[in-house]
Amino acid sequence: MNYETIIGLEIHAELSTKSKAFCSCKNEFGAEVNTNCCPVCMGYPGALPVMNKKVVEYAVKAGLALDCQISLYSKTDRKNYFYPDLPKAYQISQYDIPLCKNGKIQVQVDGENKSIGITRIHIEEDAGKLIHGTEVEDYSLVDFNRSGVPLIEIVSEPDMRSPVEARLYLEKLKGILEYLEISDCKMQEGSLRCDANISIRPAGQKEFGIKTEIKNMNSMKALQKALEYEEERHKKVLSEGGTIVQETRRWDEAKGITVSMRTKEQAHDYRYFPEPDLVPIVLEEKWIDEIRKALPELPDDKRRRFVEEYGIPDYDASVLTLTKELSDFFEACAKGHKNPKAISNWVMGEILRIMKEKELDFKDLKIKPEDLRKLVDLIESGVLSSTGAKQVFEEMFRTGREPEALVEQLGLKQISDEDVIVELVKKVLSENQKSVEDYKNGKSNALGFLVGQCMKASKGKGNPQLINKILKDLLA
Amino acid sequence: MVVASPFQNNTEEVKILDLHNLTLHEIRDMIRSGEVSAKDVLQSVYGRIDAVDDKVDAYIALTRDKAYEAAEAIDKRLAGGEALGDVAGIPMALKDNISTNGIKTTCASKMLENYTPAFDAHVYEKLKEAGAILIGKTNLDEFAMGSSTENSAFKTTKNPWNLDRVSGGSSGGSAAAVAAGEAFFALGSDTGGSIRQPASLCGIVGFKPTYGAVSRYGLVAFGSSFDQIGPFTKDVEDCAIVLNHLYGYDKNDSTSLAVEHGDFKEALNKEIKGMKIGLPKEYFGEGIAPEVKKLVMDGVKVMESLGAHVEETSLPYSEYALPVYYIASSAEASSNLARFDGVRYGYRAKDYEDLNDLYIKSRSEAFGDEVKLRIMLGTYTLSSGYYDAYYNKALKARRLIKQDFEKAFEKYDILISPTSPTTAFKIGERSDDQLAMYMSDICTVPVNIAGIPAISIPCGFSGGLPVGMQIMGKALGEASIIKAAHAFQRNTDFLGKRPTL
């Protein structure tokens, strides 16, 4: 039986405003517990919310970047439920009239362009954080610093057809939000959260199958793994003649499985109703146009421009524009340089490799763009061999020093003076008559031996390409 | 306690002056002229409270020490020659659902019996700054839900005119305090009539501002789209004075109006010749006690004799006002009171098995019956499957009721009706009759639904009990109301009467 997988994603992104959504407490990750709170975000009786203008602005920015229709009239609603991290016992959110809707995002799947629909984007506030006691101690602690932090919720259409597609969607979306500079998008810090809905249906069937919701995926990798697991689980259940239970499941990273959360969940009746303490948001086309004009260059546009401006392949451009920081770094290195492809190779290769290995952000990278340019220049002018370059690069990464000084310090300067090389080669040839004979008799590995001898004679500093060329010339 | 006329020459012993029957503006004049000090006035008030409050039960708590400190500070400033405003040195009471920093704010509920806010309500901040002195916090129906102050978890406030009868609600404590001379003015909150109805039953002036005119920041929310804070005073001039200090934009309240309101005192001492008055017939029907109807009509005749034009009119959707109110305000209340969950403040049950048990026990043990009933009603009307038939429908009917008023105010400057269908009923009389209790608000509720301002002023007595006349104005039409009310006051003597306690 052939099954088709249907996936939809619900993303929550914390907006990087200075203050919270409805009060002027600081919006700050990692602060000491309960130090960024006030009667409003703590839900004290008598406290009232006041909308943060920037929240609306950022949400509209996201809507425009995702090709959505912006609602000229929208309002907030209360979503009522009880939980210790929810101080008012309701969340201020948007129910039937979200700020943005009917958008789309382009994703590259196997080299093909695919459009994934965005159902809606709305604004809401975050809840506090629960810190649980150990197995033995039976308590939980609540920190309200995060309570009232502004969020946008982005709901996709169920247009994704595989876990890989879902991951690509999330990566693309994350990139766009970062480009807009409206969210830090750090999954590990919780400023970008993702829940997934997945179902399968027999190939050719029109109706969707029963879906399950997956929560607690804290990285891109976890998202893909969780969906792959769940997809398999659905297939197994159906092929054994069972039915999927519609429920919410938790991804257990350690065990690599999803676990039903159903025991604690009853169907919530959120009793949404319009928030009486806030007034409707009425936007003017003029204001929306201003925001549209002020949008930064988005990933897809930047990618096209990189191909045109720097003559690099589309694949390179797609990698280099994945995040804003990366694309900014590349551009700082490549602008005006005569060999952007070489720069691209270094950035996509060594830079990304070492940053992934050391788990770094660009702000912590010691290598400056002008230094990477110089490194590339040194290789092209023959001063540095490729092995030498790698060594210099490691030092540049470690110390942030510029390459020329390091070449001197490490004594890696290649000998590229032709006269010197000719002298050297002549000497080696005279000392290795037998090999010369072997080479002339057709033994091709004799050349390799002679090259090695020349490198040894030059104490490794000989320019290998030059040695090769001169050897061949002299042996001919 | 020595009682002496303020006009006598005093001996050196501490005399507590008999000032409690005077009005705010009379006391203000005496403070300004140096005849009495703020401390004298305060002593007089506390003396009165000590004498009568064990009978009236208007107060939940008194703030004596802080009050005397404040009075001393005012006296110092006056001695220094500083010119202070109208309410400087005037002792006032606040309904105990208005937040006061460092002073318990209980909402007359077990849930908040030991709750002390860490911030002031906006209106309290303003009045403090203007020099008014807090005497104490007054009793109310629990969380402002009720029409008799019998729903208080602590005590029932008695009507100063007849201690066997209710003082009205939910702001019964504030009303009784002013009526009994235990405060020169008091603040209450009005969601469906909770200022005007007690004012009517206690024979004093009560005013509900245009929705949004007075900040709700710090008022423990009941029906967010209905609630307004307003004053209880002995006469209309006092009312205008206090309104001046309450009105104004508050950036911390998103429903606060940013409008210049001017000086309400300018509406005093005006002629009402030519004023167009409408009498909505739905407010004079069979549900109104005949003696109430008669006294209100007498009052209308006084207006007519002053040159106003009176005409019957109709607000056709009036009969839906109570259902709209009880659905919508209960819905909002069910949400507003959900924050009382035993987690961050307020009552937390002693023994509970798990989180859900914590919620259920804390709330069930600490909320009174009426509060629970309204929360359940609100929850029901918002719940899935019922939202459209109840809550959403109520919002639609609300628009129609508001439109009724808007149409009426195209023709009339003010509308007049009885405030309460009856005089004060006996304590316990309506406790078991849910609907009879709700019917107390039949004339006041439409005003909150439409968000318009209204006053209740005394217009006579029936069986020794006060009767109140309600004057309604269009949104931000306070001046017309004050004009008419003050003209009525000048031409009658009801506002000078005081109960004997």
Next chain:
Amino acid sequence: MKKPSRNGLKGGNDMIEKKDLEYVAALAKLKLREEDLEKVREKFSMVLDYVSMLNKLDIEEVEPLINVNGMTNVMREDEVGESMNRETLLANAPEKMYGCIKVSKIIE
């Protein structure tokens, strides 16, 4: 204005079902005592019956009124203000620990 009709509500089908009342109470995190259940059921049903008078109105096309004074776009600038001192903030907390509110363990 007319006095409300009671429809002779005393038992029978006009009253809300006991289980429905308990469901509503549970949604609101309330539990009624057994001895009170019948009385509350009566009261609740009476009030519900009264407010159901709205059913008489045929007003599908009317827009619900949400903000009674018609205001829109009340917003503030994105500026950080002073937060409340933690001790003051938690002064009313029934139980606290390590600067946080403490509750019984929540099973995720």
